[in-house]
């Protein structure tokens with residue numbers, strides 16, 4: 448069995464085909480949402496699907512001047528986890544919304560603490576700020592998605608109990624290679640970040656079963672037997688997801 452610990456349903460072009468691959472291969476998948484609208488539609492499509500967990504979040508790229516956070520309140524009790532949330536001081540186009548990004552992210556961390564649901568976090572360019580907020584709130588097992596920040600912060604993230612998802616660029620990126628050398632095997636998870644994120648890295652459209660390639664690459668980079676890595680990564684996912 449495999450976990451895809453960070454995937455985007457909306458990025459799949461032929462959703463029926465992708466879903467049938469996911470089910471055939473029994474890939475337990477965490478679909479993040481970019482905003483409330485996407486969360487509600489995921490919930491409607493997949494409520495009680497045995498292989499799918501659904502996150503409630505506002506992606507940093509979706510943060511606006513006004514964010515009506517109150518409207519999210521009714522949904523925290525029923526989401527499986529919090530995400531995609533975070534801050535992005537690199538790709539996010541509207542710099543004038545940086546203060547709002549922090550406000551929205553902190554709101555979600557408070558909810559993660561209050562409802563004891565783990566967050567799935569995007570950190571691009573905001574790694575130091577996010578670390579200091581994780582030190583402030585007592586959220587369950589933060590999952591750090593596709594980390595590409597300063598490697599000297601990784602130890603501090605590990606001290607906060609964080610797990611790291613390794614995804615499409617494993618085997619292609621020097622920083623991901625270096626990150627993998629630092630991370631203990633029991634803090635690593637696998638992700639695709641959606642079919643088109645894989646495509647963005649290597650031109651291959653990443654159907655759900657591409658997760659096998661990612662786990663294989665992780666094993667190669669860690670110089671460990673594939674079976675050991677596959678089992679440990681699955682165990683790691685089980686440690687985090689509520690039963």
Ligand SMILES: [Zn+2]
Nearest residue numbers: 453479531640
């Ligand atoms: Zn994502």
